[in-house]
Amino acid sequence: MSAPRPPEGARPLGGKRREAPHRGDHTRRAPPPALPRFRAAIVFGALALAFGVLAARSLWLQGFAHAFLQEQGSARYSRELEVPAHRGRIVDRLGEPLAISTPVKSLWAFPAKLDASPPQRVKLAAVLETPASSLARKLDADEDFVFVARQLAPEVADRAMALGIAGLNEQHEYRRYYPAGETMSHILGFTGDRDVGQEGIELAQQEWLGGHPGSRRVIINRRGDVVEDVEAIRAPQAGRDLALAIDTRLQHIAFRELKAAVEANKAKAGGLVILDVRSGEILALANWPTFNPNARHGVARERMRNRALTDVFEPGSTLKPFTIAAALETGRVRPDSVIQTAPGTLTIGPATIHDAHVHGALTVEQVIQKSSNVGAAKIALSLPAETMWHTLSDAGFGAAPKTGFPGEVGGRLRPPKTWRPIEQATIAYGHGISVNLVQLARAYTVFATDGELKPATLLKTSGPVAGRPVLSPPTARAVRHMLELAVQPGGTAPKAQVPGYRVAGKTGTAHKLEGRAYTHKFVSSFVGLAPASAPQLVVAVMIDEPGAGQHYGGDVAAPVFSAVMGAALRMLAVPNDAAVDNVILPPPGSSVDEDT
Amino acid sequence: MLRLNVFLLAVLVVCGLSLVTSRHQARKLFVELERTQGEARAFETEYGQLQLEQSTWATPARVEKIARTSLGLELPPSSRVEMVPPGGAR
DSSP: OOOOOOOTTOOSSOSSOOOOOOOOHHHHOOOOOOOOHHHHHHHHHHHHHHHHHHHHHHHHHHHTSHHHHHHHHHHHHEEEEEEOOOOOOEEOTTOOEEEEEEEEEEEEEOGGGOBOOHHHHHHHHHHHTOOHHHHHHHHTOSSSOEEEEEEEOHHHHHHHHTTOOBTEEEEEEEEEEOTTGGGSHHHHOOBOTTSOBOSHHHHHTHHHHOOBOEEEEEEEOTTSOEEEEEEEEEOOBOOOOEEBSOOHHHHHHHHHHHHHHHHHTTOSEEEEEEEETTTOBEEEEEEESOOOGGGOTTOOHHHHOOHHHHOOBOOGGGGHHHHHHHHHHHTSOOTTOEEEOTTSEEEETTEEEEOSSOOOEEEHHHHHHHTOHHHHHHHHHTSOHHHHHHHHHHTTTTSOOOOSOTTOOOOBOOOGGGOOHHHHHHHHTTOSOBBOHHHHHHHTHHHHTTSEEOOOBSBOOSSOOOOEEOSOHHHHHHHHHHHHHHTSBTBSOGGGOBTTBOOEEEEEEEEEEETTEEEEEEEEEEEEEEOTTSOOEEEEEEEESOOSSOOOHHHHTHHHHHHHHHHHHHHTTOOOSSOTTOOOOOOTTOOOOOOO | OHHHHHHHHHHHHHHHHHHHHHHHHHHHHHHHHHHHHHHHHHHHHHHHHHHHHHHHHTOHHHHHHHHHHTSOOOOOOGGGOOOOOTTOOO
């Protein structure tokens, strides 16, 4: 501690020793004062303690608080950014977009921390195009968190943010738009707030459509710009596009005609399905009532139901061709076998089956053409229950059509062991069995092809799909011929004819079952195929509770079929197989009505 | 020895400077990349919006309405249709 003092005049860094000015060295020199030893010890001790504290502190920081400090440090310059991945588009079979996600912004705030001056509020209300009062309700709400405005166009949100209101924040989101609007809302469904499917195809194909946002770690500078990529934590995975089997043009035709028919008949609801015979693709599927998926706030769930797939009804006479087909397959009857339907009633046990008109002796062909309940019941009763059940089951009844649509139902087809004769007789003309519209349309593919049942699908397929053989080709052709007779004068549905094409089809008029009793409300339906010479399309129409005076399938549903089938065949440029003046309507008052 | 040291010092300085320059270059290029990627995203968004707009203008319902009302088009009744068989033979 007592280092020898350097001689006076010595320069600590002096390179060359200069002559110091003489001021009499010997006169200033004095012996160093003798300091008490303990003072040195105290200073040393104090310094050692201070050093020790520093060492301990640094040990603590390095060893124990390391993680925290590292985190704090990197928080100053590194950021984890989310890399957005948008949801895939849904397109129709021609590539027309049906659902597209586009970025939007939502504005939010903590009302307690929001500080907006009255002029700012007025400007904000103007930018958001909302009344100032409803904006004030949100800004002054007694809540922790409010959305000031949701899903705005990015430009609008930017203008709002440019007002510089303290405490107003923005959040990036995606919003899904559906250009086809109400015509296709039931098939597509919709997505929720976070662009996740909630209904319909959007829900069923969530895995395929949904994107997975990625994230990456970056270094930012003082201004917040990204200056360097450190690592990709998770690569973003964009959602994939999905092509549906739907043809937008046919969908429009189907929707337009269905809507017109439901309104003209003052009906409660309606459905319409167009199937491609070769591939089983659902080219159009329309429902009424409907809703606009772009503005669905406050729409009743009731309107959102895809009735054609999720609701069942008793098909009525549209089921008769399957009964006849089962009988033809056994060889017990032939198309020209004669069945006595007089006196127009058939009593089985306590129950009696009626025909709307007394027809007398009919051939099997005429049973379909005139839609005789008694005839169909008599034919059914000549068959073992198992045989009939097999044909119906093979045609897809009693099991969901497996289109991949969420909530689709399969209808009810009871096992044959439980059938009593009266049930077998009523099932023959479509009562005591329930189906959905897609299932019914699909079942008719066995008559449109030479006996093959095609799988119904909502997704686009590439080319024809092999079906499952259900009927022998001669039977399928024979029934197709009978169905052609049904739409000609003398049949139940001359109004189903289409200019320029041969069509075949069957009407249905079923009493509705409410509770355990049949009411005087009806479900009118028509299922048909065209061109009959080489069928390409199956169209099924269902009108629920027509209330404008007419209720027969031939009057209510058949004209819809005719309009839709005609327009669809022209739209698809299907070659004509008849002259354009082929439509022959019977004179008024001579039409044949069926009762189921 | 001294000369070697001076030489190594010079090399060190040059290396250091080149590191600084390349680092700077990398940052500049990265910023450029970021900007371009941002642009690409913006274009993608715009493409989606344009598609949306296009399909909204071209909805069959709108086309049909314009065809029927302002253009006065209609479907000819079958009495006014003459079919020409394939091959054009009369």
